[in-house]
Amino acid sequence: MSVGDGTSIAPPAEPATTAEKKRGLIRRGFDLMPTSWFATGVVAIFLGVTAAFGGLDTVADPIADVPAGTGFTGAGFDMTVTGATLVDGRRSTGLEPKEGQRVLLVAVDVTVDGPNPRNPGSAGSLREIRVVGVDGPPVAIRADDLTYSGSLQPAVETPLLLAWLVPADLEGSEAVVQLPTATEARNNLSAGTRWDFTGFGARTSVTVVDGGAGDAEPTA
DSSP states (O other): OBOTTSOBOOOOOOOOOHHHHHHHHHHHHHHHSOHHHHHHHHHHHHHHHHHHTTOHHHHHOOOEEOOTTOEEEETTEEEEEEEEEEESBOGGGTOOOOTTEEEEEEEEEEEEOSSSOBOTTSTTTGGGOEETTOOSOOEEEETTTOOBOOOBOBTOOEEEEEEEEEETTOTTSEEEEEEEEEEEEEOSSSSSEEEEEEEEEEEEEEEEEEOTTBTTSSOO
């Protein structure tokens, strides 16, 4: 509208509707809400979704606990951890303990779960077995004659000793042995197949016992 001197005056604003007032109050409420509340809400949603799948422990730790003497099948082998021994040395392993070190021998009964022989020292095989807190792959020797283990034949159980260099004070501690999983795949550039390590499927805890000098003993 305009007044006598020609100046235009804007018409008065229409009152806000009830819905608009509610939206304004909601926006105002979000503006005043502490940022930490949003973070708390996100965490709560995450925990709720995680719980639906069994909780944090299930998601983060899929490894099965297998008692000593109980078998686990993975990476094309049936593997049964039966014990762990600490010795001063075992020449057939090729390991040379330095001062403050001894040789840890983990006893594992192994059967090839497939039609073809397997080399325990190849990738995706027994060399992937680990002891928690111990570096590197093991050296595998036969437990019956203490010689280096070559190819293992299908359907024949073979008792092995897996050897690592470790600190000399492990006697009486728990050795947590992690057993691998792997998938078989065709080689790209050569005939045959290979095994690709995919992780650990089981673990067995055994108490480390003293085995004395090692080579002076008939077995580990």
